[in-house]
Amino acid sequence: MTTTTTAWAAADATSPLEPIEIPRRELGPLDVAIDIEFCGICHSDIHTARNEWHGTSYPVVPGHEIVGRVSATGSEVTRHAVGDRVGVGCMVDSCGECESCVDGEQNYCQRGAVMTYNSRDRSGTAARTYGGYSGSIVVTEGFVVSVPEGLDAAAAAPILCAGVTMYSPLKHHKVGPGSTVGIAGFGGLGSMGVKLAKALGAEVTVITRSDKKSAEALKAGADHVLVISDAEAVRGAGRSLDLILSTIPSTHDLGPYLGLLKRDGAYVVLGAIEPLTTPIHGGMLAGRRINVTGSMIGGIPETQDVLDFCAEHGIASDVQVIGVDGINDAYDQLAGGDPGYRFVIDMSTLQPV
C-alpha cells in the first residue's frame, strides 16, 4: 500500500523549498521502511533543486544523507530489523548484474544507478524517487546500511555522501601509513578527507587558495597547509605527494597541483564535474607518469565500511543541526561558499502540511 509523508520540495528552479505531501511506495518483500531522523544537506541538493545540472523533474525532494530507524520490513528482508538505526546515501537501487554492481561498486553501475532523488523509480510502484528531506522513505534492503549506535546520528548523516566520497578514493589508491595525501579545498568534503586520511595513517597536506582556513584545517588534523598561490612553498613541496583528492568545485589549472605529485602520483577530481578548461600538459603526465583521474561517491560495501571505520576511529562530520524551516537559509549560505561544516536537518521538526 502506497503511503504518504510530508517532505520539503522545490516546485521549480527558483522557488524556495516548501512542505508538500509525497507518496512513498508500497513496502515490497525486500524493502525497508525508515522513519527519518536526520538528513544532511549536500551541495548536489542545491544544484538539483535549482536545476543547475539540468534534468531536474519538479517537484523535487532533495536529500541523500539519510539517517533514521527502521519502522517496517518486507517479508524477505534479512539484513535489517524494526528499530535498527540505518542510513541511505546517494543511491537506492542499481541493476545488480553488471560488472560494477557485481563488484559492489553500484556507484559505477553500467546501466546507471537509481539515485535517491530525481530518478525514475524502477520498482514499479512509484514514479519518481524523492529524497530525505521527509518523514520517511522506503528503500530496498541492499541499499540500506547499518549506522553504528556509537555514532552520533546527526553527525553520521554526512558520512553517507561526503564521507564515502572521500573514503572511496583513499581506499582505491591504497592510502595507509607512509602515504602522503593532499586535500585540495577545505569545505565539507575536505574536512572529512583530512580526518579519514589521518585515521588511515597518512601525512596530510591541505591545499587551499588562501590561508584563512589554515587554523580550521590544522584543527581537523592536517599536518600541513599549503597555499597554492605561494609559489615558493609550492616549489618546496614539489614531488612530495602520492595522491591529491581535489574537492575544488569547478574548473581550475591543474598545473601547480600536478607539480606536487611524485612519480605515479594521482590527482583525483571529485568536485569539478565539468570541462577542465585550462589545458593539462601531456609532457607533465608522461614525465612522471602522473594520473589525472576522478571518483564518484562509493559503493554500498564501501559506504558500510566508512561508517564502521568512523565509529571505530571516533570520526564525525562537523555539523550544524537545523530545523526544516532553516533549509532555505542554509541553501543560500552554502551557495555563497562552503563553510567547512555540514548542515544537517533535524527531521523531528517536520510538521504535517
Place this chain on the structure above:
Amino acid sequence: MTTTTTAWAAADATSPLEPIEIPRRELGPLDVAIDIEFCGICHSDIHTARNEWHGTSYPVVPGHEIVGRVSATGSEVTRHAVGDRVGVGCMVDSCGECESCVDGEQNYCQRGAVMTYNSRDRSGTAARTYGGYSGSIVVTEGFVVSVPEGLDAAAAAPILCAGVTMYSPLKHHKVGPGSTVGIAGFGGLGSMGVKLAKALGAEVTVITRSDKKSAEALKAGADHVLVISDAEAVRGAGRSLDLILSTIPSTHDLGPYLGLLKRDGAYVVLGAIEPLTTPIHGGMLAGRRINVTGSMIGGIPETQDVLDFCAEHGIASDVQVIGVDGINDAYDQLAGGDPGYRFVIDMSTLQPV
C-alpha cells in the same frame, strides 16, 4: 684517451645533416666502447635536430636506437665483453640514487637522466653527449643492454626506443590475456604496440583517424580497427577497452577515446607532450574512474626485458634500412607523416670525413 669518430650532425636548426668528426670520451673503468652497426631514426631526432623542442646545442648528433658490438671494455666492466652485440637507447646515465633510479626506472630519474644526445656529459671527460649516427660510442655499462643474437640487428634497433616506449606502459598497466588494449595512431610506435600487446595476450584495437591504414594494422596483428570519426562504430565500442596507448603526436580531443574505456580504464599519453588544449571533462573522469596518464620511454631493466621478449616471441620492427646519405630524405619523409615503419641507418655506409 679521447678518441674521435665520424658522425652525421646538424649544424643548426635549418641545415641538412652532414658528416663531421666528433670526440668520444676516454674509456673509464665502467665504460663500454661500441662499434655501431645500426641506428634507428626516431621522430625525436628530427624535433631535436630542427630545434622544435628548443634547447638544442649545435652541432647535434641524433640517434638513440643504437645496435653494435663491443670493441673495448673498461677495467671494471663485468656485464659485457668484447664482441658482444649490445644496444643503447635514449639514456646513457642517471643519478643512480633517487627513488626512480633505485627502482630501475632511470627514465624518471629525479635529477634528470643523461640523454644519449644533446645532454651534458657528466663523466667529466666530454662536454656533450652525441648520439648514434656515428661510428662508435662510449657508454657506462649500466646503460648498455644485451641484444639477443636471435634478433636481426637492424630490426632490433627501434626496440630500444619505440619498443620500450610501448612495452613499459603495457607492463605497468598489467596487460595480459583477457586485456583489451587500444592503440591510438598507427605509425612506428603504434605498430610496435600492436605486436607487443598481442604477444602479451591482449585483444588489440587500432584506433585511427582514417581507414587507409586498416590493412597494415590488421597485418601487424590487430584484432580490430576503429576509425575514430565513425560515430556509430565508436558508440558500439563504448566502454570496451582497459587501456589505450596514445601515440597521437599532438593535442587532440580525448573525449571520444575516453568513451571507449571501461571503468578504471587508462588513457596513456605517449606522443602529445604538449598542452592538451581540448578540455577534458571532469565528470567523465569521475563517472567511470578513468585515468588520463602518460609514460616516457622505459627503464634499463625494462629495455632489456623488451629485447628478450621480442627475441622470445619473434617480434621485430618493420624497418627500411638506409645508408647514411639517406638520412636527410628520411627526415623529410618522416616530417610529412609517420609511414608505419622505421628508418634504420646502416652504419657500415659511413665514410671518414
